[in-house]
Amino acid sequence: MNDSQYAVHGKTVWCNHGGKALDPSLPTLVFLHGALNDHSVWSQLADRLARHGLNVLAPDLPGHGRSAGPALDSVEALADWLPALLDAAGVETALLAGHSMGSLVALETAYRTPQRVRGLALLGTAAPMRVSSALLASTRDDEAAAIDMVSQWSHAQPELREASRQLMRQVAAHGQPQLLHLDLAACNAYAHGEAAMGALDCPVHFILGSLDKMTPPRAAQALTAAARHGTVVNVEAGHAMMAEQPQAVLDALLAFARAATPAS
Numbered sequence: 001m002n003d004s005q006y007a008v009h010g011k012t013v014w015c016n017h018g019g020k021a022l023d024p025s026l027p028t029l030v031f032l033h034g035a036l037n038d039h040s041v042w043s044q045l046a047d048r049l050a051r052h053g054l055n056v057l058a059p060d061l062p063g064h065g066r067s068a069g070p071a072l073d074s075v076e077a078l079a080d081w082l083p084a085l086l087d088a089a090g091v092e093t094a095l096l097a098g099h100s101m102g103s104l105v106a107l108e109t110a111y112r113t114p115q116r117v118r119g120l121a122l123l124g125t126a127a128p129m130r131v132s133s134a135l136l137a138s139t140r141d142d143e144a145a146a147i148d149m150v151s152q153w154s155h156a157q158p159e160l161r162e163a164s165r166q167l168m169r170q171v172a173a174h175g176q177p178q179l180l181h182l183d184l185a186a187c188n189a190y191a192h193g194e195a196a197m198g199a200l201d202c203p204v205h206f207i208l209g210s211l212d213k214m215t216p217p218r219a220a221q222a223l224t225a226a227a228r229h230g231t232v233v234n235v236e237a238g239h240a241m242m243a244e245q246p247q248a249v250l251d252a253l254l255a256f257a258r259a260a261t262p263a264s
Helices: 039-050 075-089 101-112 133-141 143-154 158-174 179-189 193-199 217-226 246-260
Strands: 003-008 011-016 028-032 055-059 094-099 117-123 204-209 230-235
Touching (some): 011 039, 011 075, 028 039, 028 075, 039 246, 055 075, 075 179, 094 101, 094 246, 101 193, 133 143, 133 179, 143 179, 158 179, 193 217, 204 246
Parallel strands (some): 028 055, 028 094, 094 117, 117 204, 204 230
Antiparallel strands (some): 003 011, 011 055
8 A cells, every 4th residue: 555545624635655554553754845845755765664664654745746735835834734634644643754844844743732743853954944035036936947946956966956856847737826935935934943942852853964055954053952852963965865865864764763762
């Protein structure tokens, strides 16, 4: 069973399960993708982590990929939506792994519903996650050019840029108009990261790309300093670290899952 559809707030949400059905006896790892992406940025890692004895729940966020729209226009709205997805999937508590925009959703969800979140893995994160005015303007006025900019800035390995560009074009083509602008504006507007982090008591694993130009490691310093139970792992990659260093990210996520999951 590779995927499932769930009804959340009356809308269809499509999720990948890493190639197997959810097992209520196993810990669940939820993957949250970034702006103008979908679940597929996690596919390689999700399949491998599922084979390591974890439930995997990798949704297309509302209005992205195969999930029904409209897209939600704020990190806070997505953080209110995520527990409803967990309810629909029958998951009481979960580990959350979020990349970029998804990392902010994971963080705010843990703040709002700490009883549902056993640990966080935040990849390519920052607080605040500022987006340049030039890029925001481009997302309004010339989305194709903005996609080109994001794909270029996200990769330290140029040969991987085209696949990223094609994914964003595909998500944009099937989504609502100016979806990239909506996503990046949500990141830019989120101002609660440091306060949310300081309130958490769960383990937090920061996975940061040493070559990241979108969210450089220094941009995560406020979060890492505020974390009560934080661990930082640096990988030699740009923002698109799951594609550029899949083994290093897999190793970091396995360490996170083992540390955040009590031994049986």
